[in-house]
Amino acid sequence: MSPSRGIPGRVHLATTSMGDPMKVRAAGAEWALLGLFVLSGFAGLIYQSVWSHYLGLTLGHAAYAQTLVLAIFMGGMAGGAWVASRYLGRWEHLILAYAIVEAVIGLCGLLFHPAFMSYTAMSQDLVLPSLADPTAVRAYQWLSAAVLILPQCVLLGATFPLLSAGFLRIAPADDGRVLGGLYFTNSIGAAFGALAATFLLLPWIGMPGSITFAGGINLVVAVGAWWVWRELRGAPIRAVPCVPDGGARAGDTHRPAAVGPSVAVVLLWATFLSGAFSFVYEIGWIRLLNQALGTTVHSFELMLAAFISGLAFGGLWVRSRSSRITDAIRYAGYAQVWMGLAALASVVFLTQSFSWVGWLVDALPPTDEGYALFTVGSAIIALLIMFPAAFFAGMTLPLFTMALLRRGEGERSIGRVYAANTLGAIVGVMAVVHLLIPLMGVRMAVTMAALGDALLGLYLLRFVATPVVGRRWGAVVACTAAMLVVSLVLGQPDPLRQASGVFRTGVASLSNVNEVSFLEDGKTATIAVYQRMDGRYGFISTNGKPDASLAMSEQDPPTDDEITMLMAAALPLGLHASPRDVAVIGWGSGLTTHTMLGSPVPERVVSIEIERVMIEGAAGFGDRVRRAYEDPRSVIRIDDARTQFATMGEGFDIIISEPSNPWVSGVASLFTSEFYGLIRTQLREGGLFVQWLQAYEIDQALLMRMVNSLVQEFPHVDVYLTNSADFLFVAGNAPLADFDATRVGDGELQAELSRVGLDGQADYAVRRIGGRSMLQAVGRLYGNQLHSDFHPVVALNAPRSRFKGESALVFMDLVLGGFPVLEFTEGGARPDARLVSDAAASLLAGDARLAVEYRAALLGVSREVASGAFEQTELVRELVQLGDSPMEQGHTVRWTELVSTFAERVIGNFPPDALHGVFMIRTGSQQRVSLLWCKLSCRSTSSWPGARLPGCLPRPKVS
Known part of the structure; x- marks a missing residue:
């Protein structure tokens, strides 16, 4: 067609023969196309957002994987735009072509999730096991990921040139208005799409539903574009001319x-x-x-x-x-x-x-x-x-x-x-x-x-x-x-x-910071190392979020984190007979790897860390993590954990997972049913998986989603509380062996463990909360809901829980509730509190030591209670004073409260024999009698000062 008259290059409709009705139709078409392009941009950003989640499951969240996903997305868009630019001049019905492209994009969106599931199954069952070379594995992952989304990306890239050129042919407006209008509508739709994907669609219908929803939008856009093309089919349209000499x-x-x-x-x-x-x-x-x-x-x-x-x-x-x-x-x-x-x-x-x-x-x-x-x-x-x-x-x-x-x-x-x-x-x-x-x-x-x-x-x-x-x-x-x-x-x-x-x-x-000794931007995060309290305590943080803390010298009291990191390594060492190959997910301070290497048994410890700068920064902790850097058995791999386990093809005796908190973007995928299923395949016979989880900045329902997923995948699971807010879950395919403290090690390693209160069997046993049956029972209270890769509920809701400062305390309540629930349901008993090392930073160990103090006071062994030894020392003094004087009017209620408090803390922390003379005594007929109830009933009121009821027994003197 020849260019229209008037301003060269100006595209307009010939209206002399068609009259005003054609103008009205063209104006309506203009607004319809702008509205359709809003929807197209809306769907496009849903794709980009959801694809990043899908491909993160395949490629991981390491820096190169993130850039690869963007490169595939943007490269496909660029390719589609370039192809469209080559053929625009040869096509007459560009609006129809745009409608067809949108329809194909929509169909691809509807089919994406089933295709991804088939691809994942084929990769894990057939392709990856047959590829021994890590380079070949990596190449397969990248190429297959490109095949998954590249066709749609190419089509998405073609939409803007097609609609812009088609719009220029039919719209009664100049080029700037057309281009600016389309760019605005598509971009504003994209902005709303980004928000809707995260704040509405993913929480509501998950990844499969979100991408299906986007596909449906594309089909609606296709139908609307087809309707516009049909309405304007009779209008004489003209292409924007190309002037060979490039004249203005x-x-x-x-x-x-x-x-x-x-x-x-x-x-x-x-x-x-x-x-x-x-x-x-x-x-x-x-x-x-x-x-x-x-x-x-x-x-x-x-x-x-x-x-x-x-x-x-x-x-x-x-x-x-x-x-x-x-x-x-x-x-x-x-x-x-x-x-x-x-x-x-x-x-x-x-x-x-x-x-x-x-x-x-x-x-x-x-x-x-x-x-x-x-x-x-x-x-x-x-x-x-x-x-x-x-x-x-x-x-x-x-x-x-x-x-x-x-x-x-x-x-x-x-x-x-x-x-x-x-x-x-x-x-x-x-x-x-x-x-x-x-x-x-x-x-x-x-x-x-x-x-x-x-x-x-x-x-x-x-x-x-x-x-x-x-x-x-x-x-x-x-x-x-x-x-x-x-x-x-x-x-x-x-x-x-x-x-x-x-x-x-x-x-x-x-x-209260002496200095920030290390601050560096890595490819995925900014890492800082700093010291507090005159340089005695060091911290390492990722984007401002502390990931680990420890005393810079072993002469100073340990931090809560130290107990967790040391126990994460010591616990599986005491449960596994001969762990040769060990994997640690997450470097943190390096203390877990350092602790594991303190044992001569492991032949190789592979530490998987996504950010290289984290490892460089943690070197500032010096001798506290020396073995992690110097021991020849230490192997460091910079990568995403999922990718490493999907591609290594290696078996491990112990896998320890200590990533960052689940609310951190990308981390929640390490707490899903699918990831636990992958880990289970990486364990050798008798292998153990140790999973860290926190009780702080998360609510109980979210915690139980992750725990339920772990319990679903592993037939044997125990949970331990290391300090006051950090859990360690030990899972295995076979029944878990009894903990053997002699396997952990001696010498330097044992000195490091003793410093945090991990001396012997009782120090580990006291921190055990329960096993799989208990976890299943608690899970049922929260609906047995699971955490799936395709429904990222934790990633979407944990930030809110963190902001609210919520805590998941149900496990602690079961232990410290005052009634031996777990002893009845689990069929076991807590260790004798007298054997537990003094570790005030550990909630359950501290509770055991408090029970020892209370028992001593109740027995009358010592009237002198160390001042400030425990938070409730004053309660001990009050109980002793009430027990040594006649009960006055009104004291009965207070006495009952104190008895209840002491019962909660003491009964579950000792074997029955250790409680004789505290709560129970034997009469001449060997009948068990509650000493405290006897004391309470035998005290007179103020009207009978000092009187005793018949049959009351004197308080025994126990040495």
Whole structure:
């Protein structure tokens, strides 16, 4: 078809013969297509969000896996846009082609979950076991993951060029309005899709339902696009012309000195670089905000939505002002400069985000409503930091496309610009994760990208657009230089803030810290090591969340974490006869690996850690973790745990899992039924799996989902409480052997264990809560709900539980409730409290030592109770005083309360023989009598001071 008359390149409908009704139909079609593109963008981000969860199960969450998923997604989009740009001019019915593409995307969405399940089964049962070479395994995973989503990604990439070109052929509007409008609608739909996926669909219908829902939306869009095409089928449409000489079209007053195809190449390179710099911002902002907002699924989606919203409104600005844009390249140049300046300013705002989050946490109540407000506040903070630069980034793609269209590049320019921008995004992601962050850190990576954007804009303004000269040019250069200086000076990171974990405590900066001795940005997280209390205690944190703490010297009292890490290694050593090969998931401080290597029995200890910088930082703990670094049996692998176990093909005698807390994004997948099933296949005969879980910052229902999943996969499970809030679950395929303290080790290792109160059999036995039958009984109280890969309930709800400060205490209540429930139901008994080592940091060990003190007081062995030895020492004194004096009126109630308290603490902590003379005595006829009840009934009221009832026995003297 020949170009229409009027402004060259202007696409309009011939209305002379059709009259006003055709105009009305075209206007209706315009709004219909905009609405459909909102839905298309909505579905597209649901795909991206859910695909990241699916492929995380296959590829893991290591840095290279994350970038690979993005590369597949963005690469497919770029390929689809490039293919569309090649064939746009040959197709007449672009709206119909768009409808067909949306329909195919929808069908793929409906079939994705069944296809993924078949792929997973085939991989685990057939392909992976036959691949002995780790490189071949890795290559298979990457290629198969690409096959899973690449076709849909290619089709998604084709939608924007198809609809844009088709819209330009039928819409009574200029190019800027069309492009800006479509870019806005698609992006704003994407922003809502990102939020809906995480906050609505995944909690409601899980991953399978979410991706099916997105497929259904695509089918609705396909039907709507087909209806628009049918309505406009009779209208004479004309394609945007392609002018071979690259001359500017009328209405574009820009006419640079160097005309011709070279300008088109420059603009394509410019949009490529702009896309790269934009994604450096996105990754950098997310990494930096994680330190203030917390690394959760919610915070990530909020930040992603904030970034996409900025892009959307940038496109809307172009749409609303397209008629006044006479030199699109100049506008694009200014947009690039302002984008760079806004990104430089964002670095300064990021330093203040800790104070803003601290204010939020401090001001809001720890309730569901408070968390909802915290989420809204987090979104506002993300918008303040991301929106300005993203707004200008959103202007660039429609402006670059407009510039090429007005230079006569034709419809192909739409797909070419989109493809170049998307390819730039891939390069930006790869560069920031694997090059810029390791070389210069996250903040400097953002700063360098911002400077690159500003310089790109200055180049366009000076050498490609109608040249900007004189004072205006000087002002632009001066603003750029000034903002760079401000960003470098005021945007200096504060290590005390970065390591503060303000999202948990509400305190924006660490206090009582001697120094932050290590702070480095890794590929997946920022790791900090710092000391408190005159350097006596060291901490290591990930994005501000403490992962481990320990005394820097063994001369100081241990931390609660030390007991957990030492016991995580010692417990399986005492339960397994000869563990040769051991795997440890999560490095933390390195103390668990160090402890395991204290035994001469293991021949190899493989530690799996996702972040290399964590291992580098933990080296600062020195001699406390020396064996983990120096022992030749220690093997360190940097990878995601799921990926390692799926690809290693090795058997282990012991696997210890100590990842970060389940509310941390990506970690909850290590607490699912599917993961436990994978671990079970990795254990040799008689092998043991040790799983850490916490009782703090999580509610009982979420905890029991993970426990139920473990119990479902393993026929034999025991649970131990190491300190006051950390559990260790020991699971196996065979019945668990009795703990043998002699297997653990001696010498240096035993000295380290004794320091935390792990001396002998009783010290481990006292920390055991119960076995599988008890866990099943508690699980039934919470509906026997499981935690599945495809329904990430824990990842979605644990952040709220953490904010509310909830705790899961049902197991502790069973032990400390005052009635020997577990002794009756489990058929066992707690060890004699007199054999338990003194370890005040351990709740159950402390309870045993308190029982010893109470028993001594009740027996009258010692009237002198060590002051301050236990929290309830005053209760002992009060009971002794009441027992040594006549019962006054009103004392009976208090006496009963004290008796109940002491019974709760004492009865379950001793064998029956040890309780004679405390609660029970024998009469001459060998009949058991409660001594305390006798004492209570034999005390007279004030009307009979000192009287005794007949048959009452004197208090025995027990030595």
